[in-house]
Amino acid sequence: MALTLVACATKPPPAARLGLRLAPAALGASISVQQHLKVERNGRTDDLDVALQVEPDAIDVVGLAFGQRVLTLRYDGKELTSWRHLMLPSQVRAEDVLEDMQLTLWPVDAVAAALPAGWRVAEQGRKRTVYLADQPIMEIVYSGEPRWSGTVVLENLRYHYKLTIQFAPET
Numbered sequence: 001m002a003l004t005l006v007a008c009a010t011k012p013p014p015a016a017r018l019g020l021r022l023a024p025a026a027l028g029a030s031i032s033v034q035q036h037l038k039v040e041r042n043g044r045t046d047d048l049d050v051a052l053q054v055e056p057d058a059i060d061v062v063g064l065a066f067g068q069r070v071l072t073l074r075y076d077g078k079e080l081t082s083w084r085h086l087m088l089p090s091q092v093r094a095e096d097v098l099e100d101m102q103l104t105l106w107p108v109d110a111v112a113a114a115l116p117a118g119w120r121v122a123e124q125g126r127k128r129t130v131y132l133a134d135q136p137i138m139e140i141v142y143s144g145e146p147r148w149s150g151t152v153v154l155e156n157l158r159y160h161y162k163l164t165i166q167f168a169p170e171t
Contacts, residue, residue, distance in 0.1 A: 017095065017096060017099055018099055018103075018115070018116065018119065019095070019099070020098075020099045020102050020103060020111070020114055020115075021075070021077075021080070021098070021102075021114075022102045022106050022110055022111070022114055023077040024054055024055060024056055024057060024058055024059045024075065024076070024077055025056040025057070025077070026106055026107070026110040027054050027105065027106055027107070027110075028107055028110075029054070029146075030054060030055050030056065031052070031053070031054050031148055032051075032052070032053045032054075033051075033052050033053075033148050033167055033168065034049070034050070034051055034052075034167070034168035035049070035050040035051075035052060035165050035166065035167050035168065036048075036049055036050075036165075036166040036168070037049075037050055037063075037163060037164070037165055037166075038163070038164040038166075039092075039161060039162070039163050040161060040162040040163075040164075041091070041160060041161035041162075042160070046065075046089060046092075047065065048063045048064070048065055048070070048071070049063070049064045049065070050062065050063050050064070051064075052101070052148075054105075057076060057077070058074060058075065058076045058077070059073075059074065059075040059076075059098070059101075060072075060073070060074050061073045061074075061097065061101070063088075065085075065087070065088070068085070069085065070084065070085040070087060070088045071083070071084050071085065071088055071092065071094070071097070073094045073097060073098065075098055080094060080095065080098060082094030100154060100156075100163060103121075103128075103130060103138065103140070103154075104128075104140055104147065104152055104154055104165070105147050105148055108121055108122075108123040108128060111130075115130075118132055118133050119131065119132050126141060126142040126143070126144075127139065127140065127141050127142075128140040128141075128142075132158075136157055137156070137157055137158045138154060138155065138156050138157060138158070139154075139155045139157070140152060140153070140154045140155075141153045148167055149167050150167060151164065151165065151166050151167070152164075152165040152167075153165075
């Protein structure tokens with residue numbers, strides 16, 4: 001009985017991530033960009049260089065750390081396939097990378113149409129906010145247009161991490 005009371009008294013963990021899976025074509029453009037990612041969580045900072053290519057039929061991501069491939073993912077609008085190096089922190093999951101990428105880069109209307117009940121997204125100027133039951137869950141700030149240029153800062157208030165994306169200038 002004591003265990004039952006303790007279980008009832010503990011706060012349930014936050015629900016799983018959204019599981020957002022938007023069609024590659026919903027981006028509305030084909031892009032091929034280089035990025036430098038900096039993830040800050042619990043006093044730790046991890047860096048990753050990423051090559052991102054989005055075509056109407058697929059999204060391809062290759063992540064490099066210290067010049068070595070540590071992550072690949074491909075999403076064709078139906079199936080997500082990925083590979084990860086053992087040295088990559090366990091918190092970095094392909095599903096989460098895809099979700100953050102789409103929440104950040106895809107048009108706000110495409111994101112809004114795919115959100116489950118209780119969630120919403122609002123965009124004002126160069127700031128996008130994702131809400132669950134009117135509580136801000138994620139704030140995304142853009143330095144330029146298009147969204148895949150300059151610097152993008154994603155602050156995840158639910159999972160307590162900050163992702164800074166620096167896009168390499170197009171040549």
